[in-house]
Amino acid sequence: MMKLLKVFPRYIGLKSVFSAIIIIAIIINAIELFKKTPKNIAQRNNLPFYFLGMKFAGLDKILGGVTRIGYYTDRDLSKNSEAAQFSQAQYILAPAILDPYNLNHAFTLFDCSSQEKCQEKIRASNAIPLKKNQFGVILAGKKP
């Protein structure tokens, strides 16, 4: 093998061979890129970017300077899509910290699969609904 490597450059420069391999790879990758990119852009134009966390937009204004709020959901946060929604909610509501399943804070966000489940949990946790947004997310405050 080493002997072959020593003899090889005499006939064809190693640099040329290596360049040719890279150029072929670049061409193949470029074709893929040129195929994919316009398709992705067209797809994005047809289906605008949707951020799950937008469900929680606007609630931060009511919270004012509160630094920590409870967060309740009956969904399974270990699932990817639910975890993504929770993380995006945290991003939208920062700098307040969302404390999942902790209902002892002055404010708690209830984000349930149905309104009934939300209402039931709010009653059980001795809280009062303060605001419900268009996506069904309820901000509740602890009863004094």
Added chain:
Amino acid sequence: MTYSLSYIISFLIGFFLLAVILRRETSMLLSTRLFLSMGLGLGISAYIVFCSFLFLDRLDNLFVIAGHFILLALLVFIGRQSFRKEDFSLMNFRKLKSAGIRRVIPWIVLAASGLTLYLHAGLYPLGGWDAWSCWNLKAKFLFLGGADWKNILDPALWRSSPHYPLLLPLVNVWGWIWAQDTAPIIPLINSVLFSLITVGLLLSGLKMVTGRNTPGILGACFLITLPFFNTLATSQYADIVVAYFVLAALLCFVIAWRGENKIFLFLTGLFLGFLSFSKSEGTIAALILAAIMTVTLLVSRKTKGSLGLNSVLYFLSGLLIASLPTIIFQLLYAPPNQTFTSIFSGLTERVGLYRLKAIALFFLAELTSAKWGGIWIILLAGMILSVKKSLRQEKIVFPAFFALYGLTVAFYYWLNTYFEILWWLSVSLNRILFSLLPAALFWILYSFWEDNNKEGRKA
């Protein structure tokens, strides 16, 4: 558009600082100077913002802006005599005309790279998962948190890795100060900018050390035509920041070695310091690189001869200065890593062996995965074909770093049983490889195109 001022100010600080460090007697390609200046400037901006939290315990816009202007004025004053006419040969249009199209090709490649990156960034304007669950979230806490900014370290935010260093969030905050709100455009621009200066540094760095445009153009085209590179580079993650600083540090080390110019070792140290503040993986990479470079310098005959023994001091002083925020962050702020459970707490031979096998197989599967467009296989072939050159002298730093870093990462995957191993590997290993890719490309292309006659050429 006032936020563009943040980039102009950072660039000017980097540009004049580079002039002050390199002084008149050190020549450098203008393009390399530009790409190093931008990264250096953004790093310094992050450090000035960090000073606001350190000294005032909150973000003070006036402190940050004044800090930038005072530093810039100081650097302009000290550095005004530090430029050489020949460093600005790009401005020499007569030369440009005579060189013809060859001189313009790298800039066309760079412009095309910018366009590709911008198009990809626009697909996910709020970035990927870790952008909103970690990096941009930290930036929001820093920007809006006031005196409660330390809430980013709260254990309740374990999903955002509170122990991670803060360079990228601080760079985002610097842009937001000028935008006056948490505009999503700032992290998006930062990801495109870091990607672009990484590609640019690869292009110009290879031109600087080989004297030719070909290797740089090949490397840049290889990177930028990879759809996966574009996606990850514009995801607004810190991995592109790690990739940039690894490349910048290694490039400066190579320039220092070839040109026997120890001032570049000071720059190498600075870039390693910034690297250490970019991400936990960056801290590990900086430590490994620092150790390898120190040993290389100490045992080399060059250090005893032309570079001089004090070259190690140049390197270590740059490293210490730029590592201060990392040291302070680790000592004063960083909470323990909550996503860590040692394998030794419940070790069974079966678990240990299973994880070891999974890691080894996953490394292999990842390196040969179609999403990399064959780049790792080609680089491996390149290393074998240029084995004598690629392991020679200062280039030994590259394989030593890749091997040690790879082993450290593999050991950590094995040691930490907090996450299910296959899931963890599938979401993180590609990013580790991504952050090493520009430096790996630089190493192999440099080895192939190195002109031995020019080895002694002064940088």
